[in-house]
Amino acid sequence: MDARADGLDSVRAAPVALTPRQVRLVLFALAVGGFAIGTTEFAAMSLLPYFAATFGITEPMAGHAISSYALGVVVGAPVIAVLAARWPRRKLLLALMACFAVANVLTAFSPTYGTMIVFRFLSGLPHGAYFGVAMLVAASLVPPKARAQAASRVLIGLTIATIVGVPAATWMGQVLGWRVGFGVVGVLALLTVLLVWTFVPDDEPLAGASMKRELGALKRPQVWLTLAIGAIGFGGMFAVYSYLASTLTEVTHVAPYVVPIVLVFFGLGMTVGTFVAAWLADRALMATAGGLLVWSLFSLMLYPFATSNIYAVTLVVFMIGCGGGLGVALQTRLMDVADDAQTLAAALNHSAFNTANAIGPWLGGIAIAHGYGWSSTGWVGAALAVGGLVFWAVSIATDPKHGRHVRHHNAQPAPGE
Numbered sequence: 350m351d352a353r354a355d356g357l358d359s360v361r362a363a364p365v366a367l368t369p370r371q372v373r374l375v376l377f378a379l380a381v382g383g384f385a386i387g388t389t390e391f392a393a394m395s396l397l398p399y400f401a402a403t404f405g406i407t408e409p410m411a412g413h414a415i416s417s418y419a420l421g422v423v424v425g426a427p428v429i430a431v432l433a434a435r436w437p438r439r440k441l442l443l444a445l446m447a448c449f450a451v452a453n454v455l456t457a458f459s460p461t462y463g464t465m466i467v468f469r470f471l472s473g474l475p476h477g478a479y480f481g482v483a484m485l486v487a488a489s490l491v492p493p494k495a496r497a498q499a500a501s502r503v504l505i506g507l508t509i510a511t512i513v514g515v516p517a518a519t520w521m522g523q524v525l526g527w528r529v530g531f532g533v534v535g536v537l538a539l540l541t542v543l544l545v546w547t548f549v550p551d552d553e554p555l556a557g558a559s560m561k562r563e564l565g566a567l568k569r570p571q572v573w574l575t576l577a578i579g580a581i582g583f584g585g586m587f588a589v590y591s592y593l594a595s596t597l598t599e600v601t602h603v604a605p606y607v608v609p610i611v612l613v614f615f616g617l618g619m620t621v622g623t624f625v626a627a628w629l630a631d632r633a634l635m636a637t638a639g640g641l642l643v644w645s646l647f648s649l650m651l652y653p654f655a656t657s658n659i660y661a662v663t664l665v666v667f668m669i670g671c672g673g674g675l676g677v678a679l680q681t682r683l684m685d686v687a688d689d690a691q692t693l694a695a696a697l698n699h700s701a702f703n704t705a706n707a708i709g710p711w712l713g714g715i716a717i718a719h720g721y722g723w724s725s726t727g728w729v730g731a732a733l734a735v736g737g738l739v740f741w742a743v744s745i746a747t748d749p750k751h752g753r754h755v756r757h758h759n760a761q762p763a764p765g766e
Contacts, residue, residue, distance in 0.1 A: 367550065372490050376502040378544035379483040382446055383506025385537035386476055388514030389453055390507075390706070392530050393418060393469070394591045395519040395612055398598075399527040404462035408595055409714035415591055416711055417466045421473020422703035426696035429478035434563045434692060438482050439549045443542055445475035445482070450538035457531040477699030480504075484680055485695050486549065494631055497681040501627035504677055508623050511616030511670070516609035519594070523605055563693040571686035572694055574744040579679045579701035580708070582642050582737020585649045585730025586669055587709030590615065593666065596723040600656045607659065614663050618670020626674025630681050638678040639741050645672035646734035652727030669730075676702060686748075709733065 367375070393415055401411035433441050452472035459465035480503065487499040514537075518530035567573075593615075594608050603611075622641070629637040648668035655661035680698050687694030712733070713726040721728075 367490065371548070374548040375490065375550075376487055376499070378541065378548045379442075379487060379503045380506030380509075381537070381544055382442070382479055382483060382541040383503050384510045384514055385446075385449070385506075385534055385541055386479065387507030387510030388518055388537065389472060389531065389534040390418065390476070391511050391515045391590065391612075392518035392522075392534075394587075394710075395515055395594050395608065396522040396527040396530055397591070398594060399522045400462075400465070403527065404465070406462060408592070409718050411462075412591060412710045412714050414462075414465055414469050416707040418469040418473040418476075419703035419706035421470040422476040423473075423700045423707070425474030426477025426481065426700040427693060429475070430481060430693040430696035431560050431563050433478070434560050437552045438486050439545065439552055441482055442479065442486070442545050442549065445479040446538050446541045446545065449475045449479070450535045450542070453531050453538060454535035457528040457535065459528075473703065477696045477703065480699045481692060481695030481697070485691055488684065496684060497630040497634075497677055498627045500680050501623050501677045504623050504680075505620065508616060508619040508673065511619050512613050513616070515616065516612045519609045519612060567693075569686060569688070571744060571748055572683065572697070574740055574747070575679055575682050575686060576697055576701040577740040578638065578642075578737050578744065579675070579698060580704040581733055581740060582645070582675065583702055583705030584709035584712070584733035584736075585645055586672055587706045588713035588726045588730040588733065589649065589652055589666075589669055589709075591710035592713055592717065592723055592726050596656055596726070597659075597662070600723050601659050601662055603659055611659075611663050611666055614667040615670040618667040619673040622671035622674030623677055624674075625671075627677050630678040634678060634682055634685070635741070635745055638675060638682065639738070639745075641672055641675040641678065642734055642738045642741060645669065645675070646731055646738070648672060649727050649730035649734055652730070653724040656724045656727075705733075 397408055397411050397415070400414070401408045404411070429441075429445070436444075449472065452468055452474070456465060456468040456472055459468055483503045484500040487503050488496045491499040518533065521527075521529045521533070593611070597603050597608050597611060598605065626637055626641060629640075648665060648671075651665045652662070652669065655665040676698070679701070680695065683694040683698050684691065709730065712729045716725040716729050717723060
């Protein structure tokens with residue numbers, strides 16, 4: 350048995366006989382958690398001008414709250430994945446969402462910017478581990494050739510959040526105050542707890558699961574290269590998105606009510622990109638990842654030229670959102686290269702994603718603070734997309750098993766799978 354087969358065994362927990370309807374309900378429950386996480390992650394960026402005004406700080410400084418959440422994800426994903434290696438996946442999902450609910454409610458009641466920074470960090474801790482474990486549960490319910498599409502069903506919750514949750518939270522921030530948006534996320538997280546409790550079947554810890562086995566993922570160069578693709582390549586999307594609301598009002602000169610509409614188009618882009626990337630990734634995984642990075646580079650280079658016109662910038666924002674499909678491609682890649690350390694690798698993908706969430710706003714804020722203008726975040730993002738392509742190329746060049754992985758993706762599942 351090859352290493353990749355061992356990895357798939359780690360993805361697949363003890364088999365549970367579920368009907369197609371039950372599988373859909375499990376995926377729905379997991380996606381609601383993704384919706385809650387996506388709403389708080391992206392809404393914090395669109396609400397940035399409002400809590401900056403509340404606490405009397407500049408918007409680039411307020412961007413540290415976004416970076417604090419991202420840092421929580423980066424720290425929490427590997428630590429929780431390792432410490433909870435022997436936990437049943439259902440139990441872990443329930444605990445993670447309960448903690449997420451509490452932390453977001455605390456954010457809503459932050460008395461000072463300093464306490465908000467702390468609560469945003471705590472909110473980020475469960476993020477990566479939840480998505481990592483949820484995607485492993487989803488992948489365990491389908492044949493190997495459909496893993497990317499199953500994982501995409503969990504991410505669809507996040508992308509729908511950018512269509513519905515984030516614009517709604519932005520509207521609430523404008524009308525009712527930014528605190529209400531974070532409180533609603535806490536309620537959504539509690540709903541996820543209820544749904545997971547109801548629909549996700551009980552399971553046992555994976556045979557041989559241990560902290561040592563999970564840490565084994567860190568010995569594999571292809572794991573690190575895949576994470577680097579996400580950590581750098583995704584940064585461009587966040588560099589633009591974090592300051593999109595301010596760019597629209599200060600450069601495009603739109604009324605505040607137009608901002609949520611443009612955010613909807615970003616979310617539509619992410620949804621389309623995720624669906625298309627999932628379909629392509631199950632057929633040509635690394636080619637899909639490389640193509641999405643090139644797409645992001647092109648879109649981000651267009652952004653500075655489009656910001657003066659509302660129609661042009663809306664189209665380009667949609668295109669940038671499509672690049673978000675890279676997440677499902679990298680998640681599937683990690684299932685291939687992590688072997689039997691699936692939980693840590695799956696969680697680390699979201700650490701990488703949120704390293705990008707920290708790097709992008711930070712570099713974008715530096716460009717703005719040094720007088721290059723709100724639109725300069727597009728050039729920052731383009732440079733980060735190039736960095737992601739460099740790591741993608743190195744990963745391809747140094748992986749002798751790449752061709753075999755492609756053949757595995759195209760292979761039919763063995764009888765009984």
